[in-house]
Amino acid sequence: MSAKQGPLAGVRVVEFAGIGPGPHAALLLADLGADVVRVQRAGLLPKEGRVADPQQRGRTIIEANLKDPDDVETVMSLLERADVLIEGFRPGVMERLGFGPDDVAARNPRVVYARMTGWGQHGPLAESAGHDINYISLTGVLHAIGRADERPVPPLNMVGDFGGGSMFLVFGILAALIERQTSGQGQVIDAAMVDGTLALSHMIWGFRGQGLWTDDRASNLLDTGKAFYDTYETADGKFFAVGSIEPQFYAELLRILELDPADLPAQVDPAGQETLRKIFADRFKTRTRDEWAELFVGTDACASPVLTFAEAGDNAHLAARGSLIEVDGVQQHAPAPRFSRTPAGTPTAPPRTATDPATIWP
Secondary structure, eight states, X not given: OGGGOSTTTTOEEEEEOOSTHHHHXXXXXXXXXXXXXXXXXXXXXXXXXXXOOGGGTTEEEEEOOTTSHHHHHHHHHHHTTOSEEEEOOOTTHHHHHTOSHHXXXXXXXXXXXEEEESSOSSSTTTTSOOOHHHHHHTTTTGGGSSXXXXXXXXXXXXXXXXXXXXXXXXXHHHHHHHHHHHHOOXXXXXXXXXXXXHHHTHHHHHHHHTTOOOSSTTOSTTTXXXXXXXXXXXXXXXXXXXXXXXXXXXXXXXHHHTOOGGGSOOTTOGGGHHHHHHHHHHHHTTSOHHHHHHHHTTOSSOEEEOXXXXXXXXXXXXXXXXXXXXETTEEEEOOSSOOSSSOOOOOOOOOSSOOOGGGSOO
């Protein structure tokens, strides 16, 4: 990254190596200009001929044995000059290593100490292992995703790990950095994926409170319970996404599908949804996905082709925005969001060699 360019230039981050949302949070901070040093044990650097982990782009890596007093002191000396610490171990691990919040605050009370876990730092499950699917299962979110009378479908690991996890960790870090401008003090952030997932699902909880959402899967507005918010197979076995919620957008959908609303059940009539769904399904089967895409271009029908990851790389809109870039031979997202005065630079490739700690932040 060119001279650590971006709105977070000058912010120093020490990341204790982990998996999933911790490294993703560090990547997002590095993308926006933060100087991120990843601390990991020896033997984890990519072998010759192997693709380096893209989640480690934009970093400096040092190797350390956190049970070696000399290495502990080396890392602690970096923390004395750091703004942020990121760790994703189970509760108590950092304390046992000598890097607990009190240990670090004694050397640098300004450090924002960011802790990323699935269950949080306290509660009956705090010490338990888990993955994205487990965290979202306990919040009600997983139950809501899937077809009626079928098993819930995991939405990859985007809701718990990254939506409810790393994004809320970054949100907490930035909030704590702003508060530090007033207090001069760091603080501990307890970012739990269960908490973040619940925050992401706020609208659904609100719908429930208003009597507008039930626990019956695929019976609600956004869970394929309505024919105008669903996906449909096209003539070539591909799919089209329809999200024509508002009446004016729904009218556009019907116009392009060449359907007369007078011949159809009312848009939101619960009793008419299966009839509408069959009519839409039959109509979408008459053309290929790309033929429908041409017809919907430039309209407000809120209908779009369902692309694979490979196809997304060639999408004209994403290409025009430069939303996907290549780093170290791997296609991946460009830094987001965009900034007018302090734009992010181009992320550097994931390191393949470790850096001498003595050369960092001298």
